Amino acid sequence: MPQTEEPNDPDLAAWREIVENYGDRAELPPDAAAVEPATESGPAYSIRFGEFGDDVDEAFEAPSDPVDDGFVPPEPEPIHLGPARTAAWSGVLGAPVLALIATVVVTATNMSVPHWFGWLLVAAFLGGFGYLVVTMPKDRDDPWDDGARL
Template sequence: MKRENPEEQDSAWQKIVENYGERAELDAVDDAVEVAIEPEPDLRDDDPAGSSLFDDDAIDEIDRFVPDSPPPIPMPPPDRFLAWLGVFGSPTVLLVFLVLGIGMPPFLGWILVGGFVLGFCYLVFTLPRTPRDPWDDGAVV
């Protein structure tokens, strides 16, 4: 790679600094060039050319995608159902009592808190320790 000597670099930078802020002079452009303007099409045209040859509705009825009906929601085992009920049901009951301003017996409050904690712990500890497929990246299509 060829290096320039420092004097050439300094002079090049000096020219840049001296001309900084000056506008470059461009060739004059003829502003009098006329452009032919086409008239806009009539927007009130109800039947554009060729629309009678192509019927969109017939194609839509033929090519319409109809998905299969979804499978029923599987019911979890009873122990897991109770755990989920504790995790979601306990805070819901506590929130309803709080919003409605109903006094809750302390014993019932402790039962709901215990149901939440036990349900959460059960769900965490019953998680599988290994993935279903060791090479599974988690994407399901």
């Protein structure tokens, strides 16, 4: 059953005023804080902009001395790649680069590349990728390490 009486709700009254005045163009005075404009469709509310007490025009100055907390990061370990791992990485990274270079050369010139060259690149990529996957470590050095590093 619909209500016949409207409750005395200020939010509902404000909403109804917004709906009634939808599409009307607001007229703003030159100084909105000093004068309240009158509109044709109902009461107008003055627009007031607050004043900020902080100094927003001043530039931020960073401290001149960085905070010294005494932390010195350890020296990184050198990369130890054996000949098999180096060949595997060369196949994984080098085969697509060589394929791209061969494609550009064949497209730009009248040269041709033998079919075995493409199969060699595919084999180098797949072989290198397979070797790197098979030789991955199976477990962690530290079981409590979650992998997060700073």
